[in-house]
Amino acid sequence: MRVLHVAPEAYPLVKVGGLADVVGALPKAMGPLGVEASVLLPWHRGLSARGVGEVVFTFAGREERAPLGERVEGGVRFLLLGVEGFDRERVYGYPDDAERYLRFVLAAKEVAKGFDLVHAHDWTAALLALFAPTVYTIHNLAHQGLLDPAPFFHWTGLPWTLFHMEALEFYGKVNLMKGGIVFARQVTTVSPSYAEEIKTPEFGMGLDGVLRRHAEKLVGILNGLDTEVFDPGKDPYLPAPYSLKDPSGKARAKEAFRQRTGLRPPVLAYIGRLDPQKGLDLVLKALPRLLELGFSLYVQGVGEEGFRQAFLRAEEEHPGRVRFLPAYDEALARLAYAGAEAVLVPSRFEPCGLVQMIASRYGTPPVARAVGGLKDTVEDGRTGVLFETYHPEGLLYGVLRLFRLGAEALGLAGMAKDFSWEASARAYLEVYRRALG
């Protein structure tokens, strides 16, 4: 079976968040099951690849050409598509994102012709479901890809008959994610709990009705971790390797983390995008009390300016107790996963979440909110702590409970857990078979 993954980001070529981890790891995990997978990405600035040809496609009624590159990393074949609009600093966050990614999809549709199945990820690739046999994965319902119908139909050349409630129309706009859900042969999301939650108005972000109508083709498959990439036993970013059998190297990581950050333990770490999804308002509100109780805080992430300012202020006000790294930094993230006493994942909603799994793999227990994939991956009281109420008190209670139970013991229990892709890869194979059957 030949499958083409289509996505905006994939580790190790380009990563903003967890989507990249998944798109980088899943193709590898499917190999042993007989699925030959390639990953198609936009040719973002700075990526090098061997030119392998040119893709001819139609955009806004005109013929365009885009160079196609190829590069193999970690056994995965990446294809890079050099359509206009991607020679830029960032992956997302431009006013013309909808246009650039539509152009990418219309070119990707030509590449897809050489494959049995497309596996499209998130809103940017959703529209492929209209052009090829597609499995569509929702990584986050918060980003749906909304745009005005007039430019959409002009650029794509699709008929206006698709502009109705059971197809692409969404409150007067075109909704690309809705198109993915309606037209894909199978729809997946990244945890069983999130698959249930998104069928309710509370978590459905306006698409719960559509998801309920298409529930028979919707399945929740838990993300795994690339256990080769995230392995404290051979992580080049750590001062010494360690494992469940011999965790002694973890003390070295703690020491290195302390020296690097100047924070006195116990340190609570947040690593991730600075996004309202992630419950950072709870962290900020609980901060004074956490500091009073003797905890320090480490925050690493990029995203919303409001959060950036708030954490810069917190760092300034509490030298030696709060450190904020407003950057994407793989090396420091690994050191934090290994060197902090606990990680905080107080999300409002969380489709799956990789942060809590990575932390566990590095022997650091998570304090997480009992939603979505967090509920499916953190064993409350055994590998970490889950709290229910979206309130600073809920988070505080969770932190205190974790340390009462013994952070170290919970961390070790987490290290023993299987976070690999194995079971989930088999579940995806079933979905692929259904899509083609």
Ligand SMILES: Nc1ncnc2c1ncn2[C@@H]1O[C@H](COP(=O)(O)OP(=O)(O)O[C@H]2O[C@H](CO)[C@@H](O)[C@H](O)[C@H]2O)[C@@H](O)[C@H]1O
């Ligand atoms: N500043 C920084 N420096 C270094 N590393 C950083 C970083 N900021 C984030 N990361 C890394 O990005 C990843 C975050 O992944 P998550 O899955 O936890 O959340 P995200 O919301 O990005 O993903 C979305 O997609 C994934 C994939 O399906 C879902 O698990 C999730 O619930 C959904 O919200 C982790 O590997 C983390 O270490």
